[in-house]
Amino acid sequence: MESPNSPLFEPARLGPIELKNRFIKAATFEGMTRDGIPGQKLTHFHRRLAEGGIAMTTLAYCATEADGRLHDKMMYLHHGIEGPLQKLVDEIHAAGARVSAQVVHCGGFSKNRNLQRLKRPLGPSRGINLLGTPAGMPIAGAMGPEDIDTFVRTFADAGRLLKRVGFDAAEIHFGHGYGISQFISPKTNRRTDEYGGSLENRMRLPLRVLEAFREGAGDGLAIIGKISMTDGVKGGVSWEEGVRVATMLDAAGIDGIVTSAGTSRRMD
């Protein structure tokens, strides 16, 4: 354990918010959203962390829409869960910590058979959906321009909801092989339009997502991005590109970057 006079215990500024120290609980999907509801068990889990003295906890995998989930036991941000979410936020605040929500969309990597808007999971390019294969969904389709606009819009809606409920921060998931990183990675993005090819093109959707989220959330909420500095697979995002991704997000005004690596999906 660090001594209390370590810099880790000093307050820090994160965009528009102040953190009482440098400890932020990482997003780790806890599997505690029975029926997709962030109820008592999950609230208790995060409250205990807050009581332990961390500055901020992160509510993992808050899908921006029903079809952004890996499976239908995960939560998605919609009106029906605002009550329990509000309770969770209030309890963490009462325990003296701030709370961030990780906002994410799975794109074409899903085993969710209970799709609501889509007929099948969609990514940047048609490809194998290994996670969905046992569930009878072996192929992910390619998003058309309207699908891309809808995908982006779900992040603006998520921003509005998180602001309404009182979250202090949001962590947009740009990594780990989920929807946004499927666009960033040349391994999964084989598009020939303005969303594919050069890194500038592959970053077009991620940067639109950041802008849309900020527009929805307005001022006051810190916006962080979690990125894979490298996919760790041949033909995927390299370290050099990872640095450029971080730089581009920084230039677009993101308040902080969580540097991770790797992908949850096999990329073949």
Ligand SMILES: Cc1cc2nc3c(=O)[nH]c(=O)nc-3n(C[C@H](O)[C@H](O)[C@H](O)COP(=O)(O)O)c2cc1C
């Ligand atoms: C059980 C478990 C669940 C996780 N769930 C998530 C998640 O929902 N979202 C996420 O971004 N990372 C998730 N992670 C990854 C961690 O947040 C973290 O990125 C990982 O442990 C590696 O650390 P690093 O990112 O510093 O390399 C999970 C990790 C574990 C062990």
